[in-house]
Amino acid sequence: MDESRRIAGVEEVPEESTLLATLRPVDSAAVDEGEGDVGESEDGTPEVEALLTRAAGEVRAFRNYCQHWTDVRLDKDDGAFVRNGEVFCQKHGATFEADGGYCNFGPCEGAVLESVDVTVEGDGVFLADDAYEFVRLGPSAKQGDDGGSRIDFTGN
Numbered sequence: 001m002d003e004s005r006r007i008a009g010v011e012e013v014p015e016e017s018t019l020l021a022t023l024r025p026v027d028s029a030a031v032d033e034g035e036g037d038v039g040e041s042e043d044g045t046p047e048v049e050a051l052l053t054r055a056a057g058e059v060r061a062f063r064n065y066c067q068h069w070t071d072v073r074l075d076k077d078d079g080a081f082v083r084n085g086e087v088f089c090q091k092h093g094a095t096f097e098a099d100g101g102y103c104n105f106g107p108c109e110g111a112v113l114e115s116v117d118v119t120v121e122g123d124g125v126f127l128a129d130d131a132y133e134f135v136r137l138g139p140s141a142k143q144g145d146d147g148g149s150r151i152d153f154t155g156n
């Protein structure tokens with residue numbers, strides 16, 4: 001696998017949280033600016049985020065926006081809340097199965113997180129999704145915050 005597509009070491013991907021990576025979509029015209037993980041690089045091209053987790057035992061990656069309010073990020077750059085193999089949205093409490101992204105509880109029950117294909121080779125996790133290029137670990141260059149004045153149940 002191409003070293004430029006190496007995202008992280010397998011051990012860096014948490015089992016009880018998530019790791020953020022910034023990706024560049026190959027087709028920038030396909031980017032939906034309303035999705036909460038979309039940012040803009042210095043050269044003006046869109047960037048998006050993937051969250052990676054080992055909560056399901058193996059490394060999985062998904063785009064970092066909720067299926068309920070798509071402008072809400074699941075991982076706000078400090079790790080999403082993960083328990084018992086599920087990724088939580090802290091806005092309204094939706095839970096997504098970490099092995100496939102299926103929402104099994106909450107206001108978007110039945111929806112599925114957008115997968116990003118990754119593969120493990122040796123001790124590394126590599127981006128296997130042809131729709132993206134790997135940019136860096138960490139968040140995209142955000143253009144705004146998460147839903148402006150929308151307030152979640154924690155008061156944030």
Ligand code: FES
Nearest residue numbers: 066068069089092
């Ligand atoms: S925005 Fe995620 S559950 Fe409502």
